[in-house]
Amino acid sequence: MVIFKNVVKYYENLKVLRDISFQINRGELVYITGPTGSGKTTLLKLIYLAEKPDQGEIIVGDFKVTNLKASQIPYLRRKIGVIFQDFKLIQNMTVFDNVAISLIIRKEKDIKNQVLEALKKVHLRHKADCYPKILSGGEQQRVVIARAIVSKPELILADEPTANLDPNTATAIMQLINEINLQGTTVIIATHYRELFRNTWRRIIRIDEGNLIEKAAQ
Ligand SMILES: Nc1ncnc2c1ncn2[C@@H]1O[C@H](COP(=O)(O)OP(=O)(O)OP(=O)(O)O)[C@@H](O)[C@H]1O
Ligand SMILES: [Mg+2]
Structure with a gap:
């Protein structure tokens, strides 16, 4: 569903993502984690084409995002549901x-x-x-x-979906996102909040200083 091949992203001189490669399969729910400023939100923005990579290749479903014509961007975005803090x-x-x-x-x-x-x-x-x-x-x-x-959508991107919620409400929101995944939607959750995936059996992708450290589970 989502493939990153040797993706590099800079903001001016700041190299935020260094040579990131991974694959997320259809129907998976995956956590992207790492300390604040490690590039989690940037990674989601690359999938949604809110930002462009400087090097590498990104594929989302049938779309080769890296070579996408401007006229195709709305069609890519129709496949993606976003839970982002700046879309209030x-x-x-x-x-x-x-x-x-x-x-x-x-x-x-x-x-x-x-x-x-x-x-x-x-x-x-x-x-x-x-x-x-x-x-x-x-x-x-x-x-x-x-x-x-x-x-x-075939894919949901959730950026810190439980920020500013109390623990019980956060648990309910995570249950809801899990239910949506169980109905077949691929889900990528970016969070620095370890509690969200403490006991999960799901895949966790950790980014640290722009490098990807992938784990099977906690
Ligand atoms: N539009 C931008 N222009 C310049 N620098 C940016 C921009 N967006 C993010 N950055 C910088 O890139 C780095 C990664 O930011 P990003 O928001 O992806 O991190 P994050 O892992 O989501 O952090 P957090 O856990 O705080 O949400 C940070 O150093 C940030 O300051
Ligand atoms: Mg972020």
Whole structure:
């Protein structure tokens, strides 16, 4: 589903990722971890083509991301659901509209059913007409997840999905992401928070000083 071959990424003179190679198979859930500033968010941004690599090759599904024409980028992004901190909910739009927005932009049919189905999956069907500010932090994050899954992406990228949540809410959010994975979606979670993968049997990819250190499990 995702292949990195000898990927190098600089921000000006700063070499953030050095010769990173790995493969994530369809249906996997993988953690990307490493200390703050080690390049986890950058790695997710390369998959989504929010950043471009300086060297190497990246393949996502059928897309050779490194050679992708600008006109193809929206098609790549349709395959990917993102749970990123800088894609916040729009405060003056209802929960329903926040989830619907990508479908509206694409002029899809049957938007209402798709949105309600996504909200049902995150157990927020009853909050469809609310505005984000009256929701708890955990509920808001569930709306973000509904927005990420509404177009049935093949791949979900989650960047610190439990940041700012209390431990019980964080556990519930992780359960939800696991359920989405068990229904067949490939998931990549970037986090420096060890608690998230303490007892996991899932694959953990660790980045340290721009180098990849891969482990089978903790
Ligand atoms: N747009 C940018 N321009 C310049 N430098 C950047 C940019 N984005 C990130 N960096 C730098 O690249 C390095 C890696 O950043 P990145 O956000 O990928 O790390 P991270 O592992 O996600 O960290 P954290 O755990 O704090 O989220 C950091 O030193 C950061 O300052
Ligand atoms: Mg980060």
